[in-house]
Amino acid sequence: MSNRIAAHSVIVGVDRSPQAREAVRWAVHEAVGRNAPLAIVHVTDSLPAVASTLDWSVGQIPPEVVQAQQDAGSTILAQAISLAHDCASAGERPEIIGELRFGKPAPTLVGLSKQAQIVVVGCRGETGWQHRRLLGSVSTGVVHHAHCPVAVIHDEPASSPSAQQSPVLLGIDGSPASERATEIAFGEASWRGVDLVALHVLADSTATNGFFAMEWSALQSTTQKSLAERLAHWQKRYPTVNVSVEVEFENPVRQLLARAEDAQLVVVGSHGRGGFTGMLLGSVSTAVSQESRVPVIVARGGS
Structure with a gap:
Protein backbone atom coordinates (compact mmCIF):
# COMPACT_ATOMS: atom_id res chain seq x y z
CA MET A 1 0.00 0.00 0.00
CA HIS A 154 -7.03 7.36 28.77
CA ASP A 155 -10.81 7.43 28.58
CA GLU A 156 -11.29 10.26 31.06
CA PRO A 157 -11.29 13.49 29.02
CA ALA A 158 -10.49 16.81 30.66
CA SER A 159 -12.94 18.98 28.73
CA SER A 160 -13.92 21.64 31.27
CA PRO A 161 -12.61 25.20 30.80
CA SER A 162 -10.75 24.98 34.12
CA ALA A 163 -9.04 21.74 33.06
CA GLN A 164 -7.92 23.35 29.81
CA GLN A 165 -6.11 26.00 31.86
CA SER A 166 -4.34 23.46 34.05
CA PRO A 167 -0.54 23.31 33.75
CA VAL A 168 1.68 20.87 31.93
CA LEU A 169 3.58 18.68 34.41
CA LEU A 170 7.17 17.72 33.57
CA GLY A 171 9.08 14.97 35.35
CA ILE A 172 12.69 16.13 35.30
CA ASP A 173 15.88 14.45 36.53
CA GLY A 174 18.74 15.83 34.42
CA SER A 175 19.18 12.77 32.19
CA PRO A 176 19.37 13.05 28.35
CA ALA A 177 15.86 11.58 28.12
CA SER A 178 14.69 14.16 30.63
CA GLU A 179 16.20 16.92 28.48
CA ARG A 180 14.13 15.70 25.52
CA ALA A 181 11.06 15.64 27.76
CA THR A 182 11.83 19.21 28.82
CA GLU A 183 11.88 20.38 25.20
CA ILE A 184 8.52 18.72 24.54
CA ALA A 185 6.95 20.06 27.74
CA PHE A 186 7.93 23.66 27.01
CA GLY A 187 6.52 23.36 23.50
CA GLU A 188 3.25 21.89 24.77
CA ALA A 189 2.86 24.54 27.46
CA SER A 190 3.64 27.29 24.94
CA TRP A 191 1.02 26.46 22.32
CA ARG A 192 -1.55 25.59 24.99
CA GLY A 193 -0.94 28.92 26.72
CA VAL A 194 -0.56 27.38 30.19
CA ASP A 195 2.03 27.20 32.96
CA LEU A 196 4.69 24.52 33.24
CA VAL A 197 5.46 22.73 36.51
CA ALA A 198 8.86 21.03 36.51
CA LEU A 199 8.89 18.37 39.23
CA HIS A 200 12.05 16.69 40.49
CA VAL A 201 11.63 13.90 43.01
CA LEU A 202 14.39 12.80 45.34
CA ALA A 203 13.43 9.16 45.55
CA ASP A 204 12.92 7.21 48.76
CA SER A 205 16.39 5.69 48.37
CA THR A 206 17.99 9.13 48.77
CA ALA A 207 17.88 8.87 52.55
CA THR A 208 19.58 5.49 52.61
CA ASN A 209 22.23 6.79 50.22
CA GLY A 210 23.31 9.28 52.86
CA PHE A 211 22.21 12.47 51.11
CA PHE A 212 19.43 13.13 53.58
CA ALA A 213 22.01 13.95 56.25
CA MET A 214 21.72 17.47 54.86
CA GLU A 215 18.87 19.56 56.18
CA TRP A 216 15.93 18.94 53.85
CA SER A 217 15.16 22.62 53.25
CA ALA A 218 18.78 23.28 52.26
CA LEU A 219 18.84 20.28 49.92
CA GLN A 220 15.54 21.33 48.41
CA SER A 221 16.72 24.89 47.84
CA THR A 222 20.02 23.80 46.30
CA THR A 223 18.30 21.36 43.96
CA GLN A 224 15.69 23.92 42.90
CA LYS A 225 18.42 26.42 42.04
CA SER A 226 20.35 23.85 40.03
CA LEU A 227 17.26 22.81 38.07
CA ALA A 228 16.25 26.42 37.43
CA GLU A 229 19.68 27.02 35.91
CA ARG A 230 19.25 23.96 33.68
CA LEU A 231 15.88 25.26 32.51
CA ALA A 232 17.07 28.82 31.86
CA HIS A 233 17.86 28.37 28.16
CA TRP A 234 14.46 26.78 27.57
CA GLN A 235 12.84 29.69 29.38
CA LYS A 236 14.59 32.09 26.98
CA ARG A 237 13.34 30.08 24.02
CA TYR A 238 9.78 30.08 25.38
CA PRO A 239 9.53 33.42 27.22
CA THR A 240 5.73 33.30 27.49
CA VAL A 241 5.78 30.08 29.52
CA ASN A 242 5.59 30.62 33.27
CA VAL A 243 7.73 27.91 34.94
CA SER A 244 7.76 26.72 38.53
CA VAL A 245 10.39 24.26 39.76
CA GLU A 246 9.40 21.94 42.58
CA VAL A 247 11.51 19.43 44.48
CA GLU A 248 9.95 16.71 46.60
CA PHE A 249 11.16 13.71 48.57
CA GLU A 250 9.12 10.55 48.08
CA ASN A 251 8.36 7.79 45.63
CA PRO A 252 8.58 9.34 42.11
CA VAL A 253 5.53 7.53 40.74
CA ARG A 254 3.33 8.55 43.68
CA GLN A 255 4.45 12.17 43.45
CA LEU A 256 3.94 12.42 39.69
CA LEU A 257 0.52 10.80 39.86
CA ALA A 258 -0.55 13.02 42.74
CA ARG A 259 0.52 16.17 40.90
CA ALA A 260 -1.02 14.91 37.65
CA GLU A 261 -4.46 15.31 39.27
CA ASP A 262 -4.01 19.08 38.85
CA ALA A 263 -2.43 18.96 35.37
CA GLN A 264 -3.81 18.60 31.85
CA LEU A 265 -0.76 16.71 30.54
CA VAL A 266 2.25 14.87 31.95
CA VAL A 267 5.57 14.64 30.10
CA VAL A 268 8.24 12.14 31.15
CA GLY A 269 11.44 10.76 29.67
CA SER A 270 11.58 7.21 28.37
CA HIS A 271 14.27 6.48 30.95
CA GLY A 272 16.33 8.48 33.38
CA ARG A 273 18.77 8.63 36.24
CA GLY A 274 19.48 10.65 39.35
CA GLY A 275 16.39 11.67 41.32
CA PHE A 276 14.21 9.33 39.29
CA THR A 277 16.32 6.32 40.23
CA GLY A 278 15.61 3.47 37.84
CA MET A 279 13.36 5.60 35.65
CA LEU A 280 13.26 2.98 32.92
CA LEU A 281 10.39 1.80 30.81
CA GLY A 282 8.76 -0.76 33.07
CA SER A 283 9.35 1.57 36.00
CA VAL A 284 8.44 5.24 36.43
CA SER A 285 7.44 6.22 32.89
CA THR A 286 5.43 3.05 32.32
CA ALA A 287 3.75 3.29 35.73
CA VAL A 288 2.76 6.90 35.11
CA SER A 289 1.47 6.04 31.62
CA GLN A 290 -0.61 3.24 33.10
CA GLU A 291 -2.10 5.02 36.07
CA SER A 292 -2.40 8.69 35.18
CA ARG A 293 -5.90 9.90 34.43
CA VAL A 294 -4.58 12.63 32.13
CA PRO A 295 -2.65 12.16 28.88
CA VAL A 296 1.02 11.24 29.22
CA ILE A 297 3.71 11.93 26.64
CA VAL A 298 6.73 9.64 26.84
CA ALA A 299 9.68 11.42 25.23
CA ARG A 300 11.27 9.11 22.70
CA GLY A 301 13.34 9.75 19.58
CA GLY A 302 14.36 13.12 18.26
CA SER A 303 11.19 14.43 16.62
Whole structure:
Protein backbone atom coordinates (compact mmCIF):
# COMPACT_ATOMS: atom_id res chain seq x y z
CA MET A 1 0.00 0.00 0.00
CA SER A 2 1.30 3.43 -0.88
CA ASN A 3 2.06 5.74 1.99
CA ARG A 4 -0.05 8.90 1.94
CA ILE A 5 1.09 10.03 5.37
CA ALA A 6 2.99 13.31 5.24
CA ALA A 7 6.29 13.70 7.06
CA HIS A 8 6.04 15.18 10.55
CA SER A 9 2.38 14.25 10.94
CA VAL A 10 0.56 13.60 14.17
CA ILE A 11 -0.38 9.91 13.86
CA VAL A 12 -3.17 8.34 15.91
CA GLY A 13 -3.88 4.62 15.98
CA VAL A 14 -7.55 3.67 16.20
CA ASP A 15 -9.79 0.68 16.81
CA ARG A 16 -13.31 0.32 18.25
CA SER A 17 -12.38 1.10 21.86
CA PRO A 18 -13.54 4.16 23.85
CA GLN A 19 -9.88 4.96 24.47
CA ALA A 20 -9.29 5.21 20.73
CA ARG A 21 -12.09 7.76 20.44
CA GLU A 22 -10.48 9.86 23.16
CA ALA A 23 -7.14 9.46 21.39
CA VAL A 24 -8.68 10.88 18.20
CA ARG A 25 -10.12 13.87 20.07
CA TRP A 26 -6.78 14.57 21.73
CA ALA A 27 -4.85 14.08 18.47
CA VAL A 28 -7.00 16.65 16.65
CA HIS A 29 -6.21 19.24 19.32
CA GLU A 30 -2.53 18.28 19.20
CA ALA A 31 -2.34 18.56 15.41
CA VAL A 32 -3.88 22.03 15.53
CA GLY A 33 -1.45 23.12 18.24
CA ARG A 34 1.54 21.76 16.33
CA ASN A 35 0.25 23.06 12.98
CA ALA A 36 0.68 19.54 11.64
CA PRO A 37 -1.37 17.19 9.45
CA LEU A 38 -3.27 14.43 11.23
CA ALA A 39 -3.07 10.83 10.02
CA ILE A 40 -5.63 8.41 11.44
CA VAL A 41 -4.42 4.82 11.10
CA HIS A 42 -6.31 1.57 11.59
CA VAL A 43 -4.35 -1.67 11.35
CA THR A 44 -6.20 -4.90 10.57
CA ASP A 45 -4.86 -8.44 10.38
CA SER A 46 -2.87 -9.41 7.31
CA LEU A 47 -4.18 -12.29 5.18
CA PRO A 48 -1.63 -14.77 6.61
CA ALA A 49 -2.84 -13.91 10.12
CA VAL A 50 -6.46 -14.43 9.10
CA ALA A 51 -5.57 -17.74 7.46
CA SER A 52 -3.73 -18.89 10.57
CA THR A 53 -6.69 -18.03 12.77
CA LEU A 54 -9.05 -20.03 10.57
CA ASP A 55 -6.53 -22.85 10.00
CA TRP A 56 -6.54 -22.18 6.26
CA SER A 57 -3.86 -21.39 3.72
CA VAL A 58 -3.93 -17.87 2.31
CA GLY A 59 -5.28 -19.22 -0.97
CA GLN A 60 -8.21 -20.85 0.81
CA ILE A 61 -9.60 -17.60 2.18
CA PRO A 62 -12.89 -16.88 0.39
CA PRO A 63 -13.08 -13.47 -1.31
CA GLU A 64 -16.09 -12.55 0.83
CA VAL A 65 -14.00 -13.02 4.00
CA VAL A 66 -11.29 -10.75 2.62
CA GLN A 67 -13.90 -8.17 1.63
CA ALA A 68 -15.62 -8.35 5.02
CA GLN A 69 -12.31 -7.74 6.76
CA GLN A 70 -11.55 -4.74 4.56
CA ASP A 71 -15.06 -3.37 5.03
CA ALA A 72 -14.83 -3.67 8.82
CA GLY A 73 -11.50 -1.84 8.85
CA SER A 74 -12.79 0.83 6.50
CA THR A 75 -15.83 1.39 8.74
CA ILE A 76 -13.67 1.86 11.84
CA LEU A 77 -11.47 4.29 9.93
CA ALA A 78 -14.42 6.24 8.50
CA GLN A 79 -15.98 6.62 11.95
CA ALA A 80 -12.69 7.90 13.38
CA ILE A 81 -12.28 10.39 10.53
CA SER A 82 -15.84 11.62 11.03
CA LEU A 83 -15.17 12.07 14.75
CA ALA A 84 -11.99 14.03 13.98
CA HIS A 85 -13.87 16.41 11.69
CA ASP A 86 -16.57 16.85 14.34
CA CYS A 87 -13.93 17.70 16.96
CA ALA A 88 -12.17 20.29 14.81
CA SER A 89 -13.52 23.82 14.80
CA ALA A 90 -14.06 25.55 11.46
CA GLY A 91 -11.11 27.89 11.88
CA GLU A 92 -8.77 25.31 13.39
CA ARG A 93 -9.05 22.22 11.24
CA PRO A 94 -5.88 20.26 10.49
CA GLU A 95 -5.43 18.35 7.27
CA ILE A 96 -6.92 14.93 8.07
CA ILE A 97 -6.31 11.69 6.19
CA GLY A 98 -7.15 8.08 6.96
CA GLU A 99 -4.91 5.11 6.32
CA LEU A 100 -5.94 1.44 6.44
CA ARG A 101 -2.99 -0.88 7.00
CA PHE A 102 -2.67 -4.66 7.13
CA GLY A 103 -0.39 -6.30 9.68
CA LYS A 104 0.17 -6.15 13.42
CA PRO A 105 -0.82 -2.84 15.04
CA ALA A 106 2.19 -2.19 17.29
CA PRO A 107 4.96 -2.93 14.72
CA THR A 108 3.03 -1.00 12.07
CA LEU A 109 2.69 2.10 14.25
CA VAL A 110 6.33 1.82 15.32
CA GLY A 111 7.34 1.77 11.66
CA LEU A 112 5.20 4.81 10.88
CA SER A 113 6.65 6.64 13.89
CA LYS A 114 9.86 7.22 11.92
CA GLN A 115 8.07 9.96 9.97
CA ALA A 116 5.84 11.33 12.74
CA GLN A 117 6.08 14.26 15.14
CA ILE A 118 4.20 12.22 17.71
CA VAL A 119 2.20 8.98 17.81
CA VAL A 120 -1.03 8.94 19.83
CA VAL A 121 -2.51 5.71 21.20
CA GLY A 122 -5.26 4.76 23.61
CA CYS A 123 -4.09 3.23 26.86
CA ARG A 124 -5.68 -0.05 25.83
CA GLY A 125 -7.60 -1.25 22.81
CA GLU A 126 -10.64 -3.36 22.05
CA THR A 127 -8.78 -6.62 22.70
CA GLY A 128 -6.59 -5.31 25.51
CA TRP A 129 -6.74 -5.81 29.27
CA GLN A 130 -9.74 -4.12 30.82
CA HIS A 131 -8.07 -3.10 34.07
CA ARG A 132 -7.39 0.64 33.88
CA ARG A 133 -3.94 0.19 35.46
CA LEU A 134 -2.62 -1.98 32.65
CA LEU A 135 -1.48 -0.71 29.28
CA GLY A 136 -2.69 -2.72 26.33
CA SER A 137 -0.25 -4.71 24.21
CA VAL A 138 -0.36 -2.19 21.36
CA SER A 139 0.25 0.89 23.52
CA THR A 140 3.00 -0.93 25.42
CA GLY A 141 4.72 -1.95 22.19
CA VAL A 142 4.55 1.55 20.76
CA VAL A 143 5.74 3.22 23.97
CA HIS A 144 8.71 0.86 24.18
CA HIS A 145 9.84 1.00 20.55
CA ALA A 146 8.62 4.14 18.77
CA HIS A 147 11.08 6.48 17.06
CA CYS A 148 9.27 9.63 18.21
CA PRO A 149 7.37 10.81 21.30
CA VAL A 150 4.30 8.76 22.21
CA ALA A 151 1.13 10.11 23.83
CA VAL A 152 -0.92 7.63 25.85
CA ILE A 153 -4.55 8.67 26.22
CA HIS A 154 -7.03 7.36 28.77
CA ASP A 155 -10.81 7.43 28.58
CA GLU A 156 -11.29 10.26 31.06
CA PRO A 157 -11.29 13.49 29.02
CA ALA A 158 -10.49 16.81 30.66
CA SER A 159 -12.94 18.98 28.73
CA SER A 160 -13.92 21.64 31.27
CA PRO A 161 -12.61 25.20 30.80
CA SER A 162 -10.75 24.98 34.12
CA ALA A 163 -9.04 21.74 33.06
CA GLN A 164 -7.92 23.35 29.81
CA GLN A 165 -6.11 26.00 31.86
CA SER A 166 -4.34 23.46 34.05
CA PRO A 167 -0.54 23.31 33.75
CA VAL A 168 1.68 20.87 31.93
CA LEU A 169 3.58 18.68 34.41
CA LEU A 170 7.17 17.72 33.57
CA GLY A 171 9.08 14.97 35.35
CA ILE A 172 12.69 16.13 35.30
CA ASP A 173 15.88 14.45 36.53
CA GLY A 174 18.74 15.83 34.42
CA SER A 175 19.18 12.77 32.19
CA PRO A 176 19.37 13.05 28.35
CA ALA A 177 15.86 11.58 28.12
CA SER A 178 14.69 14.16 30.63
CA GLU A 179 16.20 16.92 28.48
CA ARG A 180 14.13 15.70 25.52
CA ALA A 181 11.06 15.64 27.76
CA THR A 182 11.83 19.21 28.82
CA GLU A 183 11.88 20.38 25.20
CA ILE A 184 8.52 18.72 24.54
CA ALA A 185 6.95 20.06 27.74
CA PHE A 186 7.93 23.66 27.01
CA GLY A 187 6.52 23.36 23.50
CA GLU A 188 3.25 21.89 24.77
CA ALA A 189 2.86 24.54 27.46
CA SER A 190 3.64 27.29 24.94
CA TRP A 191 1.02 26.46 22.32
CA ARG A 192 -1.55 25.59 24.99
CA GLY A 193 -0.94 28.92 26.72
CA VAL A 194 -0.56 27.38 30.19
CA ASP A 195 2.03 27.20 32.96
CA LEU A 196 4.69 24.52 33.24
CA VAL A 197 5.46 22.73 36.51
CA ALA A 198 8.86 21.03 36.51
CA LEU A 199 8.89 18.37 39.23
CA HIS A 200 12.05 16.69 40.49
CA VAL A 201 11.63 13.90 43.01
CA LEU A 202 14.39 12.80 45.34
CA ALA A 203 13.43 9.16 45.55
CA ASP A 204 12.92 7.21 48.76
CA SER A 205 16.39 5.69 48.37
CA THR A 206 17.99 9.13 48.77
CA ALA A 207 17.88 8.87 52.55
CA THR A 208 19.58 5.49 52.61
CA ASN A 209 22.23 6.79 50.22
CA GLY A 210 23.31 9.28 52.86
CA PHE A 211 22.21 12.47 51.11
CA PHE A 212 19.43 13.13 53.58
CA ALA A 213 22.01 13.95 56.25
CA MET A 214 21.72 17.47 54.86
CA GLU A 215 18.87 19.56 56.18
CA TRP A 216 15.93 18.94 53.85
CA SER A 217 15.16 22.62 53.25
CA ALA A 218 18.78 23.28 52.26
CA LEU A 219 18.84 20.28 49.92
CA GLN A 220 15.54 21.33 48.41
CA SER A 221 16.72 24.89 47.84
CA THR A 222 20.02 23.80 46.30
CA THR A 223 18.30 21.36 43.96
CA GLN A 224 15.69 23.92 42.90
CA LYS A 225 18.42 26.42 42.04
CA SER A 226 20.35 23.85 40.03
CA LEU A 227 17.26 22.81 38.07
CA ALA A 228 16.25 26.42 37.43
CA GLU A 229 19.68 27.02 35.91
CA ARG A 230 19.25 23.96 33.68
CA LEU A 231 15.88 25.26 32.51
CA ALA A 232 17.07 28.82 31.86
CA HIS A 233 17.86 28.37 28.16
CA TRP A 234 14.46 26.78 27.57
CA GLN A 235 12.84 29.69 29.38
CA LYS A 236 14.59 32.09 26.98
CA ARG A 237 13.34 30.08 24.02
CA TYR A 238 9.78 30.08 25.38
CA PRO A 239 9.53 33.42 27.22
CA THR A 240 5.73 33.30 27.49
CA VAL A 241 5.78 30.08 29.52
CA ASN A 242 5.59 30.62 33.27
CA VAL A 243 7.73 27.91 34.94
CA SER A 244 7.76 26.72 38.53
CA VAL A 245 10.39 24.26 39.76
CA GLU A 246 9.40 21.94 42.58
CA VAL A 247 11.51 19.43 44.48
CA GLU A 248 9.95 16.71 46.60
CA PHE A 249 11.16 13.71 48.57
CA GLU A 250 9.12 10.55 48.08
CA ASN A 251 8.36 7.79 45.63
CA PRO A 252 8.58 9.34 42.11
CA VAL A 253 5.53 7.53 40.74
CA ARG A 254 3.33 8.55 43.68
CA GLN A 255 4.45 12.17 43.45
CA LEU A 256 3.94 12.42 39.69
CA LEU A 257 0.52 10.80 39.86
CA ALA A 258 -0.55 13.02 42.74
CA ARG A 259 0.52 16.17 40.90
CA ALA A 260 -1.02 14.91 37.65
CA GLU A 261 -4.46 15.31 39.27
CA ASP A 262 -4.01 19.08 38.85
CA ALA A 263 -2.43 18.96 35.37
CA GLN A 264 -3.81 18.60 31.85
CA LEU A 265 -0.76 16.71 30.54
CA VAL A 266 2.25 14.87 31.95
CA VAL A 267 5.57 14.64 30.10
CA VAL A 268 8.24 12.14 31.15
CA GLY A 269 11.44 10.76 29.67
CA SER A 270 11.58 7.21 28.37
CA HIS A 271 14.27 6.48 30.95
CA GLY A 272 16.33 8.48 33.38
CA ARG A 273 18.77 8.63 36.24
CA GLY A 274 19.48 10.65 39.35
CA GLY A 275 16.39 11.67 41.32
CA PHE A 276 14.21 9.33 39.29
CA THR A 277 16.32 6.32 40.23
CA GLY A 278 15.61 3.47 37.84
CA MET A 279 13.36 5.60 35.65
CA LEU A 280 13.26 2.98 32.92
CA LEU A 281 10.39 1.80 30.81
CA GLY A 282 8.76 -0.76 33.07
CA SER A 283 9.35 1.57 36.00
CA VAL A 284 8.44 5.24 36.43
CA SER A 285 7.44 6.22 32.89
CA THR A 286 5.43 3.05 32.32
CA ALA A 287 3.75 3.29 35.73
CA VAL A 288 2.76 6.90 35.11
CA SER A 289 1.47 6.04 31.62
CA GLN A 290 -0.61 3.24 33.10
CA GLU A 291 -2.10 5.02 36.07
CA SER A 292 -2.40 8.69 35.18
CA ARG A 293 -5.90 9.90 34.43
CA VAL A 294 -4.58 12.63 32.13
CA PRO A 295 -2.65 12.16 28.88
CA VAL A 296 1.02 11.24 29.22
CA ILE A 297 3.71 11.93 26.64
CA VAL A 298 6.73 9.64 26.84
CA ALA A 299 9.68 11.42 25.23
CA ARG A 300 11.27 9.11 22.70
CA GLY A 301 13.34 9.75 19.58
CA GLY A 302 14.36 13.12 18.26
CA SER A 303 11.19 14.43 16.62
